[in-house]
Amino acid sequence: MPVQAPAHTPATRARVESLRSRPEARVLIIGGGINGVGTFRDLALQGIDVALVEREDYCSGASGASSHMIHGGIRYLENGEFRLVKESVIERNNLLKIAPHYVKPLQTTIPIFSTFSGILNAPLRFLTHRSGKPEERGAALIKMGLSIYDSFSRLGGTVPKHEFLGAEASRELFPKMRDDVRYTATYFDASVHNPERLTLDVLHDGLKAAADKPGTARASNYVTAVGMGPDGVRLRDEITGEEFTFRADVVINLTGAWTDQTNEALSSPTRYMGGTKGSHIVLDHPELLEATQGREIFFEHTDGRIVLIYPMGDRVLVGTTDLDDDMTSRAVCTDEEIDYFFELIKHVYPSIAVTRDQIVYTFSGVRPLPSHDDTAPGFVSRDYRFEKREQNGSTVISVVGGKWTTFRALSEHLANDTLEILGAKRTVSTLGMYIGGGEGFPETEAGVRAWIAARADETIPAERWAVLLERYGVRADIVAEHLRSGADALIGGSHELSTRELDFLIRHEQAEHLDDILIRRTSLAFRGLATGEFFAALADAFAEAKGWSREERAAEMERARAVFAERHRVDLATGLLV
Ligand SMILES: Cc1cc2nc3c(=O)[nH]c(=O)nc-3n(C[C@H](O)[C@H](O)[C@H](O)COP(=O)(O)OP(=O)(O)OC[C@H]3O[C@@H](n4cnc5c(N)ncnc54)[C@H](O)[C@@H]3O)c2cc1C
Structure with a gap:
């Protein structure tokens, strides 16, 4: 894929410079997925001098490819992973409270086509965890699982209990469903509507935590860890190609499925992973x-x-x-x-x-799963563990595993281990602490309408506020202040994005490329709205905001076309599958 380096804008220079000008910290986190960013936030909140580098954009690995479920993982009960299910349910209930702008209750229905099958296989799988095609999970097994799940669900939450419907009622509710459906079982989990933006909110909270001690929490995307020697970890700025060495007492390898590859680059090969x-x-x-x-x-x-x-x-x-x-x-x-x-x-x-x-x-x-020999992929443990080693005067911690749902708990455990190594103490817990634009987010549809009506005017009409509230939660107020502080224009005539908002994303959210905007700062790509004339209009506005030449704009458009075609199979000109 052709990736040309357009000129550094002041915002880009500032954050890479923040690492280069003082190339040391107590902790260096490698990897800007949700677990890296979550750990960054936790450590920054404890007042620890922490830096994070991500070689692409934040949330561009597994964290940007999930099924969008914040779930206890009912099916992990089959694997006997009770600790993980319990922790996941607590985290789900917690995230519904602390990130209500992105994490919403999700009614989940399981259609069931048999009564008993699978029930004999399940205990066997508890014991063996071996591969093999399971029998179809029958109603009795699902009922048993949901009852256990309900008992966990009461932990710190008010999620309703599961409900079973018979064939007739199921067909009435789902008229297009297969007509041999015998039951449907319905229970509540949660969904994360905008995982990329939730990751950015967590990052922002980490950066904000250190606001009174400038320079003690620093993070940069498009910076790769490429090696490690006696002086520290070798970092490469992917935009300019420049390299520098960064020293830290604790180095945390939080590069998900790439953990082994990163350890190899750091000259200490491992075989932990089996993604x-x-x-x-x-x-x-x-x-x-x-x-x-x-x-x-x-x-x-x-x-x-x-x-x-x-x-x-x-x-x-x-x-x-x-x-x-x-x-x-x-x-x-x-x-x-x-x-x-x-x-x-x-x-x-x-x-x-x-x-x-x-x-x-x-x-x-x-x-980012552990290596798993002959265990079938669906039955590999979804739990996580930390591996520690001493290298070049630093403690290097590699993280193996870690779901989206459990990121806060993983970050807390990892931060606790790190604090112990550093001889520091936890000063604040993240359990129950609001994330970004979640604090004060209206709880009901009527509340959302009232929130918008109280703010809408000629400059920022209700349609635009609706987009901003959904995208930023109540941080929409901060974005709106930026929109009002200069001349603003809608991009491509759509309420989805404006030139001042683009400027905000470049200045305050480290947006470097067009695909950062389309995939991770907004949900335009996910919804199939990134294509055709809108894409061309966005490229114009982005190039102007970045101060790019015609050649740089063309190179950037080519990069975005390649990212969409090669990674997402979308032709940006037509919107069709390639
Ligand atoms: C298909 C799928 C569905 C899933 N569905 C769910 C779900 O519904 N619910 C749920 O809870 N979980 C789900 N998960 C699991 C969850 O998404 C991941 O476990 C979680 O996002 C992992 O986050 P992470 O931060 O550990 O890793 P990642 O998000 O992969 O982050 C690792 C980061 O490290 C960066 N990196 C790599 N090498 C370097 C280097 N040398 N220098 C700097 N940076 C580097 C990468 O670019 C990447 O951004 C799903 C995962 C997948 C793939």
């Missing part, structure tokens, strides 16, 4: 959207994998696969995976036709 790839497609399909009745449809496909059909706004998310991955090439959704998704839709909704031109976006990532 599995998973892909998703996003469909613009009103009939399928309606057939879900606003619920996540979560079920077992013919191969025993648990898969999902999931309404997200006016789109439908379908996933996912679980395939061993050797990390030699970038994960991308393949034609076989698309066929698999179409089959799974047919498995539950046989009368609904789906075609490739209804796909508006695809994404794929690799789960």
